[in-house]
Amino acid sequence: MSNLSQRKEQLAAFDRLLTIMDELREQCPWDQKQTIESLRHLTIEETFELSDAILESNLDEVKKELGDILLHIVFYAKIGSEKGAFDISIVIDSLCDKLIRRHPHIYGDTEAKDEKTVKENWEKIKLKEKGNTSVLGGVPRSLPALIKSMRIQEKARGVGFDWEEKHQVWEKVEEELEEFKTEFNVVDGQEIDKEKATGEFGDLLFSLINYARFIDINPExxxxxxxxxxxxxxxxxxxxxxxxxxxxxxxxxxxxxxxxxxxxxxxxxxxx
Structure with a gap:
């Protein structure tokens, strides 16, 4: 199948989905009742189901879960259209515009010969676009703590705030572990400062996540x-x-x- 024929099939399939979404919103009592707020927790659940399929290397399930997430995207856009806020074409065009802006090495004069430079450019452009006063301002507050640590570290690295060598990161892990052991490896029955222990353990976990990132392991x-x-x-x-x-x-x-x-x-x- 040629690329042109494949693209026509893809567009026809997407058009079919949009038509079905219109029909469901008009005729199905459950679909009529849904709001952006009511769909939120269902979208989160679908995202975790996709994550499970990916971890299991089950491409058939990945295909199904991607369909479920695509349905949610189209559903949100349909509700946005009803409110006069946005529709699916605006969502897609906004995404295309963003991708072009954030890839100046493809659509502009900027050079980026490696992944590191691409990520640094992305974060700098994103910071400028969003007008955040902090590089870390774009990290969602509701992210799970482990994933949030990864994103914080990645964003800091994007502006050059990072260790130079992996042995330095591991030395930090050993330092945090030793601090925790020294202060909280106490005899049975002896009370510890729970708040301080929690803080020190958090430092240890953060340093381990940092090392995992440095050697290209996804800790989550x-x-x-x-x-x-x-x-x-x-x-x-x-x-x-x-x-x-x-x-x-x-x-x-x-x-x-x-x-x-x-x-x-x-x-x-x-x-x-």
Whole structure:
């Protein structure tokens, strides 16, 4: 199929979606009732479902979840049109204009030979466009803390505020870990300053996230993969205990550890 034929199919599919959206808004009681506010939490849920599909490398599910998110985008635009605020063409044109402005190395005279320069230019242009008094002003307040840390660090790096070498970042991790151990590795029963401990632990996590970013590891993705791995192993433990006629609450840690080690070995064999 030629690029021209493919583009015609894409435009026809999008036109079909817009037509269906118009019909649903006019005829379906549920769709008629929805507002931008009522759709918000559903959009968040769909985004997490897309994230799950990506982590599972399930392209068929990625395709489905992208469709759900596209529906939400068209839905918001339809409501915006009804309010006389914007429609889908304005949304798309605004996006196109932004992409052109923020890629001056493609659509202008600026040179950018590597990804680092592209990101730096993007952040500088974004800061100027939004009129923020701070580089960090564009970081959403409601972002989960771990992802927010990543974005804060990336934005700071975009204007040159960053470590030069990865060993410097790791030294910072070790420094924060030592501070935490020294002050809060106390004997059992001894009270600690909870507020101060929380702050120090936050510093440690922030430095670890920084190091992960520096060696091109997405810490949120890494943690989620570990979460999923733990869930699978724990569920194996539960099932193995049940098959043995035992309940977890009645088992010793040593007994549970036998099944846990089996789960670890099984996961290694499965990954080969």
């Amino acid at each position: 993705e890494a943690l989620e993969k570990t979460n999923l791995k733990f869930i699978k192993r724990f569920q194996y433990l539960e099932q193995s205990a049940k098959s043995s006629g035992k309940k977890l609450e009645d088992m010793s840690l040593a007994e549970m550890d036998v099944f846990w080690e089996e789960a670890k070995k099984l996961s290694i064999q499965t990954s080969k």
